[in-house]
Amino acid sequence: MSINLLLENDTDPVIWRGPILGNTVKQFWTDVIWGDVDFMFIDMPPGTGDVPLTVFQSLAIDGIIIVTSPQELVSMIVSKAVKMAEMMNIPVLGLVENMSYFKCPDNDKEYKIFGESHIDEIAEKHNLKVLAKLPIDPKISAACDKGMIELFDGDWFDNISKILESSEEKEMMRIAVAGEGKSVTEHFGHCVNFLIYDVENGKITKEESIPNPGHKPGFLPNFLADRGVNVIISGGMGGGAVDIFNERNVEVVVGASGDAKTAALNYLKGELKTTGSVCHEHQHHDECGE
Numbered sequence: 001m002s003i004n005l006l007l008e009n010d011t012d013p014v015i016w017r018g019p020i021l022g023n024t025v026k027q028f029w030t031d032v033i034w035g036d037v038d039f040m041f042i043d044m045p046p047g048t049g050d051v052p053l054t055v056f057q058s059l060a061i062d063g064i065i066i067v068t069s070p071q072e073l074v075s076m077i078v079s080k081a082v083k084m085a086e087m088m089n090i091p092v093l094g095l096v097e098n099m100s101y102f103k104c105p106d107n108d109k110e111y112k113i114f115g116e117s118h119i120d121e122i123a124e125k126h127n128l129k130v131l132a133k134l135p136i137d138p139k140i141s142a143a144c145d146k147g148m149i150e151l152f153d154g155d156w157f158d159n160i161s162k163i164l165e166s167s168e169e170k171e172m173m174r175i176a177v178a179g180e181g182k183s184v185t186e187h188f189g190h191c192v193n194f195l196i197y198d199v200e201n202g203k204i205t206k207e208e209s210i211p212n213p214g215h216k217p218g219f220l221p222n223f224l225a226d227r228g229v230n231v232i233i234s235g236g237m238g239g240g241a242v243d244i245f246n247e248r249n250v251e252v253v254v255g256a257s258g259d260a261k262t263a264a265l266n267y268l269k270g271e272l273k274t275t276g277s278v279c280h281e282h283q284h285h286d287e288c289g290e
Helices: 018-031 050-058 072-087 119-125 138-145 158-169 219-226 239-247 260-269
Strands: 064-068 092-103 130-135 172-180 193-200 203-211 231-234 251-254
Touching: 018 050, 050 072, 064 072, 072 092, 072 119, 092 119, 092 158, 119 130, 130 158, 172 260, 193 260, 203 260, 219 239, 231 260, 239 251
Parallel strands: 064 092, 092 130, 172 231, 231 251
Antiparallel strands: 172 193, 193 203
């Protein structure tokens, strides 16, 4: 899917400022009928501007692959992108270097057209994997121009395929706990923060705390679902919020109390069951996340 497919003429420029770009990205995510997709790739512009910021904040991203080229200036931009992903707790699956070298068909030697590569240094600095180094190949360009790149026979991405397949095989889950600091809160919509726990094969592999972004009807359930949350744990919750979570296929567990991480661990052990607790104090006033 691309904006270019919606233009009257494919050569018309798209002269949009950041807010419109951000809203368009979110509309693509919510309104396009994607169908049964195994893996979705979002091709973003270079840098750390509005589009990647919107994608990181609004879409349920499993990870990013950063594409670079050998020039030293590009290496600096890649470092910025890696640091942005780290600051926003987005996993970086690895690095890909484009136009890494040219392999001469006459003597089979490799020539560094754009200078020596710095990708290994960047990868080591940020503890990342180098997934592939793509050559300059006229056949690749020709396949792209014909819209037939999927049919191009190359083995550079075999390693990436294995990584994606292995991540798909793992049992992944994201649990959110409505909290007050590190404790479970009684009222979902008025929580101070959300404790987010990433779970892999039944074990918590990552945890973070994000502030409550704002309390308005219907917002919080969609906010959490869009961040890839599969389970929400809280002390109590309004019926409207429960309905939205159910529509988004997010499991609701209410009636919890005490330490937030302990509640998440008890859920994983099968020891935490929902009590069906509704915030009776707010259920008639749309004040607890409806």
